Amino acid sequence: MVNAGIIENCLELLPTAPTSLCAMIAELFRILTNSSAISKSLAAAKIVEPLFMCPASTCQHSGETQSLSALKLTPSQVIEPLISFLESPLQAIQQLGTELLSHLLEQEHFKQDITTKSAVVPLVQLAGIGILNLQQTAIKALENISLSLPKAVCDAGGIFELSKVIIQDDPLPPEALWESAASVLSNLLRSDAEYYLNVPAVALVALNALTVQEKTEASSAELMVEAGAIDALLDLLRSHQCEEASGRLLEALFNNARVRGMKAAKYAIAPLSQYLLDPQTKSQIGRLLAALALGDLSQHEGLARATDSVFACRALVSLLEDQPTEEMQMVAICALQNLVMRSRTNRRAVAESGGILVIQEQVLSQNSDVAAQAALLIKFLFSNHTLQEYVSNELIRSLTATLCIPHLVSALKSGSEAAQDSILTTLCLLKHSWSTMPLDLSKSQAMVAAEAIPVLQMLMKTCPPSFHERVESLLNCLPGCLTVTIKRANNLKHVLGGTHAYCRLTIGSGPARQTKVVSHNTSPEWKEAFTWAFDVPPKGQKLHISCRSRSTFGK
Incomplete structure (x- = not known):
């Protein structure tokens, strides 16, 4: 039948066929693809996409909400032939089968069907195959079942294959693929914290999702540290790879009080400080996150007194010297507060830098x-x-x-x-x-x-x-100064009986100061200022100002 062209003839009918005929054609294709030889043939590759498009088209005309319902097939009957597509040696068949399966697994009854477990192993294998299109569709399918079948995905080697995608650098995965792989990995780790021990440490940089997971489950943070995550993240940070993601996860880990009490935290102070001091560090977000991580560590009294905290002081001062943003200023200043409050050595380090x-x-x-x-x-x-x-x-x-x-x-x-x-x-x-x-x-x-x-x-x-x-x-x-300005006097002859006037000033028992003598003037002008400096404000001392004549003694 296949050699006689039955598949091609049926495919020509599909675009215009009514729903009932589409169902009959689909049933025929199901029977044909029960044959392993046919399902792995090039002819089978022609079936998948038209079949997928046909139910969507008939659904639009009929107003049905479930496009596959017209086929009267159980989830198992739909998934079983697709699994053979995934195992086909032909990439085109694998691609089409994976795309269809990914769409089907968006529906809850397909996720829950027991046959779906049989698709996990080939999907995981395709996720790690290194062919971009296949990776994208396979990981998308895994994302749909990672919450309902996490153990099956892990048992199939999902953690290892997804970690390979996350740390892949030749070629770099597209951001959408990276985020999808991170989402699947996060879902797997959320299902059982012990899975952290199976993740390559360098892959733990992955992931906003992991950071969220760490914040919701304290025990997962400790498991990550025990698995060597801190060393791996610091290595990435210092080598200026994935700086933002590395810094974000490090800050989230050190924000955990129990992690700050672990031995690994002590040895993170110097590398974080070196990262801030490194002239090759260009990422502003990375610098902010590293400063936040040091701030978290400084909250632990033992770490604030540690020998390496001196390096942290110098790094944070250097950060402030670079005219950072106000947010970074606040972070650095608050971290320095914690450090100098607990250590005189740190106070000296701040001053000397x-x-x-x-x-x-x-x-x-x-x-x-x-x-x-x-x-x-x-x-x-x-x-x-x-x-x-x-x-x-x-x-x-x-x-x-x-x-x-x-x-x-x-x-x-x-x-x-x-x-x-x-x-x-x-x-x-x-x-x-x-x-x-x-x-x-x-x-x-x-x-x-x-x-x-x-x-x-x-x-x-x-x-x-x-x-x-x-x-x-x-x-x-x-200390301060008292300044007294002598400006002028009026009608002195009636008081002094003379016209050779000057003023004399004294404070307490101190030495006298005097103005110049103005002769032959009963209303002399001096405009002279006198200043006394005091180390401390004078108390109980009086200022005496007397107006005198060179020839007459008196006020």
């Missing part, structure tokens, strides 16, 4: 949240009497008045209430440190800090009560 200069610039940020967090970071840098307990020449030099304090004063004028709170605390801590510094250095810092006096005086009137003690403490210790 130029961090004070960088952070003070963040205090002036127009973003109030960034400014507040930067001010809080400066507060932590000087907390717990750090300068008294642990002073290095490098740290002191980086904190000279001409560098750090002007920025604090400027931010005190225009910053948010939260920033002002942190800055007041920082200035008070600096004030306490002056007694441990060389005299000239402490004086220079105090003089520049005195620029804040007008702001402090204003704050005394407007600030919350919690600020008062610190504001008053600063006002009572900051």
